[in-house]
Amino acid sequence: MAEKPIKIPGPDHPITIAPNPGRVVVTVAGRVVADTRAALTLREASYPAVLYIPRQDADMALLQRTDHSTYCPYKGDASYYSIPGGGERSANAIWTYEAPHEAVAAIKDHLAFYPDRVDAISEQP
Secondary structure: OOOOOEEEOOOOOOEEEEEOOOEEEEEEOOEEEEEEOOOEEEEEOOOOOEEEEEHHHEOHHHOEEEEEEEEEOOOEEEEEEEOHHHOHHHOOOEEEOOOOOHHHHHHOOEEEEOHHHOOEEEEEO
């Protein structure tokens, strides 16, 4: 049975989180950084959809935590990782919510990648 999307109420800033039905692969500098069939698709207001990949499906040895952080009033505090193998372009290429707000708790222990800081984020059936 497929999981139902999580809908966060708020007419001015709707957020939905749903399981992604396919396989998601992230590559940088010819290496697979993440490969999963358990990604979540987060849709927030009018922003492009973002894929959140479980940490367990990423090669954390290829990532380096940084001191960079940001705050989202809807999701909480985000921490960042760089991908040293991707060079300067891949600095702070990944964000994660380690203690997200309860309304978006599903993205805890997941990573999101900036598409322009990796070679590819491919979705396959």
